[in-house]
Amino acid sequence: MIERVLLVDDDASVREALGQTLELAELRPTLAGSFIEAKDHIVPGFEGVVISDIRMPGKDGFALLEHARKVDPDLPVILLTGEGDIPMAVRGISAGAFDFLEKPCAPKDLLAVVEKAIKTRALVLENRRLRQQLQAGDAASRMLFGDSPQAEDLRARVRAAAAANAEVLVTGEHGAGTSKVAEVIHLLSDRAMRPFRKHAAASLGPAALKEAFTAAESGSLFLDEIAALPADSQFTLLELLDEPEAPRLIAGTYKSLAEEVAAGRFNPDLFYRLDLLRVRIPALRERPEDIPVLFRHYVAIACEQAALPLPEIPQELLSRLMAQDWPGNARALMNAAMRFAMGLGDEETEADMGLAERMAKVERSFLVEALRREAGNATGAARALKLPRKTFYDKLAKHGIRPEDYR
Structure with missing residues (x-):
C-alpha cells in the first residue's frame, strides 16, 4: 500500500492531534518524532508527501527538507511553523518547500494543503511513469499505451506479427491508430533499420504503387485503407509482392475485406494473401x-x-x-x-446512451481506478470506495473485472 503522508513533529500531543485529522480523512499518515525517525521513510520510491515541524531537537525541519530534496527534488514538503516563525517559513519556501502552515493549524486548512500536495505528487509520478514507458522497453511498450488486458493482448499480437516475415493486415475503426501499429510492427521487425513508408491506398494507381515499392526498398510499406486501392492496382500489388527484395507490406483497413470481396470490390487472391497475419486494434x-x-x-x-x-x-x-x-x-x-x-x-x-448504460460505465471506471491505485488489492480498493467486501465483489463480477489484471 502506498505511504501517502509522513508527519514529523517532536511534540507528541501535536503529532497525535494532526495525525488524527489525517486519519479521519483516510490519508493513512505515518508519524515520526525526529529527523532520524523520518529519514528512514524518505527513501527512493517514497510516493507520498511530508509534513514537518521546523523547530525540532537535533536536526530540524530545514535539514529534513534538504534530505527530502536530495532523495527526490519533486517531493512535496509542507513545513509547520510556530508563532513568530513566518520568516523561517518563507526561507523554507525559498529552499523548495511546497507550502507552510502556522500552528495551531485548523483541520480544514491542513487538509486543503495536504490534498493539494497529494494531487501535485500524483501528477508528477504519473508523468514520470509515462516518460519511463517512453524510454524503456521495446517499441510496443513505448508507443502502444494502456494497462487493460486488451492493450496487453494488442502488444503481444504486434510482437508476434513483427517476428513473422510476411504481410500483415491491421484492422481497426476510424481513428484507432492503424498507422502507429504498423510503425511499431516495422520497428520490432528485422527490417527496423530500413525505410518505413506509408501511403493512402486510394491515391495509388499502378505507376504510383510501383514508385512506392521502390522508395520503401526492402523495408516496410504501409498502405492505409487498403480496401480503397484501385482495382488495377490490386493486380499490380499481387505482382509486386512476389518480387525479390520487395518491402514487407503492412495494410490497414476499417472495412471488412471479406465483405468487399463478396461485393466484388476487392481481389480475392490479394485478400487471402493479406489475411495470413491479422492484428485487430480494440476500440x-x-x-x-x-x-x-x-x-x-x-x-x-x-x-x-x-x-x-x-x-x-x-x-x-x-x-x-x-x-x-x-x-x-x-x-x-x-x-x-x-x-x-x-x-x-x-x-x-x-x-x-441511456442513463443506465452511462451509470454502469461510470461505476466500472471507479472500480477500475480504485484497483489500479491499490495495485490490484481488492480489500484496499473496497475500503477506498467505502463498499462492503461482498458488494464490491458482486460489482466486479457484474462488470467482468478481475483484480489480478491490475497487479
Missing part, C-alpha cells in the same frame, strides 16, 4: 480503463509541444471520458486532450 469503448492513461499522455504531449504548464486533470473529467463511446477512438481522444491542454474546455462527445 476505446472496449477498454475504457485505458482512457485515463491515454488522455494524460496526450495532454502531456500537447503541453510539451506548446510549452504550456501541465494542468491538473480532475477525476470527474476522467470518469466522464471513460463513460463515452469514442466513435473517433484514439484520434478523437487526442483532440479532446489538446483542447483541454490549451484551456479550451472538454467538449462532450457522448454517443446516444
